[in-house]
Amino acid sequence: MPQPAMIQLASIQSFHVGGRRQALSGRAVEQRVLAQGGQPRALDMNGDHMVGQLYAQFYTQASPTRALPVVLWHGGGMTGANWEATPDGRPGWLQHFLEAGLHVCVSDAMERGRASWALWPELYEQAPVMRSMQEGWDMFRVGPLAGYSSDASQRRAHAGQRFPVECFDQFACQWVPRWTGHENRIMQAYEALLARIGPCVLIGHSQGGGFALRAAALWPQWVKAVVALEPSGAPVDVPLSGPLPPHLVLWGDHIEQHPAWVAYRRTVEGHATRLRAAGAAVEVVDLAARGLPGHSHFPMLDHGSDAVCALVIDWITRQAAA
Amino acid sequence: MPQPAMIQLASIQSFHVGGRRQALSGRAVEQRVLAQGGQPRALDMNGDHMVGQLYAQFYTQASPTRALPVVLWHGGGMTGANWEATPDGRPGWLQHFLEAGLHVCVSDAMERGRASWALWPELYEQAPVMRSMQEGWDMFRVGPLAGYSSDASQRRAHAGQRFPVECFDQFACQWVPRWTGHENRIMQAYEALLARIGPCVLIGHSQGGGFALRAAALWPQWVKAVVALEPSGAPVDVPLSGPLPPHLVLWGDHIEQHPAWVAYRRTVEGHATRLRAAGAAVEVVDLAARGLPGHSHFPMLDHGSDAVCALVIDWITRQAAA
Numbered sequence: 001m002p003q004p005a006m007i008q009l010a011s012i013q014s015f016h017v018g019g020r021r022q023a024l025s026g027r028a029v030e031q032r033v034l035a036q037g038g039q040p041r042a043l044d045m046n047g048d049h050m051v052g053q054l055y056a057q058f059y060t061q062a063s064p065t066r067a068l069p070v071v072l073w074h075g076g077g078m079t080g081a082n083w084e085a086t087p088d089g090r091p092g093w094l095q096h097f098l099e100a101g102l103h104v105c106v107s108d109a110m111e112r113g114r115a116s117w118a119l120w121p122e123l124y125e126q127a128p129v130m131r132s133m134q135e136g137w138d139m140f141r142v143g144p145l146a147g148y149s150s151d152a153s154q155r156r157a158h159a160g161q162r163f164p165v166e167c168f169d170q171f172a173c174q175w176v177p178r179w180t181g182h183e184n185r186i187m188q189a190y191e192a193l194l195a196r197i198g199p200c201v202l203i204g205h206s207q208g209g210g211f212a213l214r215a216a217a218l219w220p221q222w223v224k225a226v227v228a229l230e231p232s233g234a235p236v237d238v239p240l241s242g243p244l245p246p247h248l249v250l251w252g253d254h255i256e257q258h259p260a261w262v263a264y265r266r267t268v269e270g271h272a273t274r275l276r277a278a279g280a281a282v283e284v285v286d287l288a289a290r291g292l293p294g295h296s297h298f299p300m301l302d303h304g305s306d307a308v309c310a311l312v313i314d315w316i317t318r319q320a321a322a
Numbered sequence: 323m324p325q326p327a328m329i330q331l332a333s334i335q336s337f338h339v340g341g342r343r344q345a346l347s348g349r350a351v352e353q354r355v356l357a358q359g360g361q362p363r364a365l366d367m368n369g370d371h372m373v374g375q376l377y378a379q380f381y382t383q384a385s386p387t388r389a390l391p392v393v394l395w396h397g398g399g400m401t402g403a404n405w406e407a408t409p410d411g412r413p414g415w416l417q418h419f420l421e422a423g424l425h426v427c428v429s430d431a432m433e434r435g436r437a438s439w440a441l442w443p444e445l446y447e448q449a450p451v452m453r454s455m456q457e458g459w460d461m462f463r464v465g466p467l468a469g470y471s472s473d474a475s476q477r478r479a480h481a482g483q484r485f486p487v488e489c490f491d492q493f494a495c496q497w498v499p500r501w502t503g504h505e506n507r508i509m510q511a512y513e514a515l516l517a518r519i520g521p522c523v524l525i526g527h528s529q530g531g532g533f534a535l536r537a538a539a540l541w542p543q544w545v546k547a548v549v550a551l552e553p554s555g556a557p558v559d560v561p562l563s564g565p566l567p568p569h570l571v572l573w574g575d576h577i578e579q580h581p582a583w584v585a586y587r588r589t590v591e592g593h594a595t596r597l598r599a600a601g602a603a604v605e606v607v608d609l610a611a612r613g614l615p616g617h618s619h620f621p622m623l624d625h626g627s628d629a630v631c632a633l634v635i636d637w638i639t640r641q642a643a644a
Contacts, residue, residue: 016495047454084336132369173338
């Protein structure tokens, strides 16, 4: 049965940028069965490998409503899947941006998702880290750490919580391992991405929100407007001068109950003060103060995600340079 | 500037299926800096983790030309990115299937890409394996092993090679680590995917081609037609009986110069013989014999990928049940 064509695209493509060839050596040759029903064969991992690339999907509108694409950067331990649907199966922000006629680029940061990752200790120095569901429940401000239970029916969320709590396990399927200390490499790949895309509206969440604030400070020739959704950091080490793009910073609820978030937000507020002193237009929005209370660290996945997305699209539409 | 709307979709969404919660214990708590500009904090990876899920993107047509979706399974050490574009930036089969009005599902197999992967030795038993570019050059039949060089200008491909050889490094950016011995878990996740999607046309490449042949033998209620593109294995252990879907098996060139591929193909030919004996319609196509010579192990990425895709779409269109 035909459904309304909500999305009319000229093309859907993907690419990798920022990779470079590196040699791996010193690994013993192993004997492994690699194909179903096959025989063991020598597996020699020594040789050349691509390292440092990120992955990007680009959705090109047939009849764009705006010239600049929206570029979406996910947070730590996540992938671009964050933008594609909510854990309870509602449309993600990708769908909304495409329905609004915007070109969209969804990326997987270096080392995550389809960007791939490299072997250690040869190509990466350290072992990865992986967030437990207990930690996610706490750090994503779904509920207090003590409110997590392996028995989903026994979990206790914050009062008024708008995250789809009953689908927390489904959400945890999206989480991927990450590395610490890779910030500079990640930004190198993002720089290559922006150099390829050119002027854009940049939207980053959590760790990606901090990276987006950094990109806006470093590369205003590409970042014409920036939205930092619950940023977990800010470029306190970057001098702010010259033309700076307009900034929108969005926050959910329950920050004061999570000391790590009190500290992260303090860092971001300091950056906002510096931005304003440097002449940038900075709008900091507590979603609750706009009549959208109860949001977790993931407003794009919460009940009410459509309203937050509409707020973002409205802000983008009001930015002359974007 | 408006471009022709080649793709008209009702929705683009993604989801994970097949994951289950598992507890990890016994890891020491580490102190790590997790946010740009933040302070070290305790990182305790012990706790619950989701394990075993795969990732799927579903593109729903506004006005589908056929009822059944096309489901795309990539090969070993790859992700769904295989289907999205060629290494030299031409449209991938995803674009062609969508332009043909087909619903499409692109998946990342368990442990790869956006499906995520789990820590070892606690949740996976073994360390991952990763293909070197040397091995890929050989195993993907781009050229002889001795023809690979770290200096791209010095590489020697097979005569008449249609893989975009000058973009081999770009292609290697797509490769991801994998695990050996996970075949049953991967198939469990694929079973959950097919149970969710229902009747479909299944297209698998390489390791995914072997999995697709297995799925067709095990679950004919869901697999109404199957295309195995350069399958690296076959379900020699599965009894064949009852209704079996029509099969199309496609092969590129230069198999005889790569002993591993001679063996893989022999296994698949044996399966085709068993399928025919069980009453299934099986078409085995050497692309060269159809006037499409020079293909590598990745006909969907080679120059001429459009013609191979057209051949596949034509075959699908002729299958009554699909």
